[in-house]
Amino acid sequence: MKKVLLSIIFLFSLNINVFSHIEHYKNYNYIEYELFRNNDLIGFHKYDFIRNNDELTVISDVEFNIKKLNINLFSYTAKSKEIYKNNKFFSFSSTTNQNKKEKYVNIKYEKEQNTLQIDGSSFKGPASTDFIVGTWWNHEIIHKKAQISAISGRIIEQTVTFIGKEEVLIGDKKYNTLHFNFKSSDESLPENKKLNTDIWYEEDTFLWVKAAFDKRGYWEYRIKEHN
Secondary structure (H helix, E strand, O other): OHHHHHHHHHHHHHHHHOOOOHHHHOOOOEEEEEEEEOOEEEEEEEEEEEEEOOEEEEEEEEEEEEEEOOEEEEEEEEEEEEEEEOOEEEEEEEEEEEOOEEEEEEEEEEOOOOEEEEEEOOOEEEEOOOOEEOOOOOHHHHHOOEEEOOOOOOEEEEEEEEEEEEEEEEOOEEEEEEEEEEEEOOOOOOHHHOOEEEEEEEOOOOOEEEEEEEOOOEEEEEEEEEO
């Protein structure tokens, strides 16, 4: 109980002091992550940040392959475009090929209704503007009651717990981080639909440094470079 209360207090203080908008990423142009499964490098995730006056476009490119004895067991590619105008979410679109199965999602902010309109392979309909697309680079996700799948548009209600401050070593670089756990609020979901992911953000810059989850193997995103 004490840990939960400390987490709530900590998150509230972050919301007041620093977690207000995406302006914290105004100095980033490129971020790249390496993706590991059971400590084997299997792919990458790259973000390009493109600015045009008051508009920010974030282009994402993901690719990984799981092989055994040179046989391709699972392949995954995804591309997305996320647009913000005046530091506010405007739209998101993605296409994903998951082992030859096509998935997609298009999300648009509807100003008149003040809603997000989702057209995805798993969900179609309106959603609250208090939800966020599940692209982990934006630290505002720690304050949201739900995230929207960047693959299919599925709405994932979440519980976020602050685990603590941790020093993370990636390669020869040390990061002072804030460690959070994200879990599905709905315990009745089947295991393959449940969210249970740990995310580490750099304490001073709120840069996404690392992610980890256990699903048919132990997966990790580790930051490779940024500028």
